[in-house]
Amino acid sequence: MPAVFVAIAAINGFLAVALGAFAAHGLRARLPEDLLTVFQTGVQYHMYHALALFGVGLLCMQYGESTLLRASGWAFVVGIVIFSGSLYILSLSGIRWLGAITPIGGVAFLTGWLLLAAAMLMGRS
Secondary structure, three states, X not given: OHHHHHHHHHHHHHHHHHHHHHHHXXXXXXXXXXXXXXXXXXXXXXXXXXXXXXXXXXXXXXXXXXXXXXXXXXXXXXXHHHHHHHHHHHHHHXXXXXXXXXXXXXXXXXXXXXXXXXXXXXXXX
């Protein structure tokens, strides 16, 4: 599982950089400023949590797999898909109700961080 988390992190790091470049060079002239900001927020949190997922993979390699570390990694993946994904779709489509599901991704991010803390404090069980 550690290698899976590191690979998913690498793919998401690549996607975050590619989407950030797309926003900077391809969307700047096409999107209103408020929607461009929404897209950039998605990219920012995408990259933060790709790095967090990378850290989870490294911790799994260092300390061994644990239920809490695995759950933390999957929570980060879910957060990226729902939080960043909903912001990308919202900004490109203009469908504002998608903003209502974005907090679900935020809760997944928060859950991932709490699970990571618990894994470290509870001996990675």
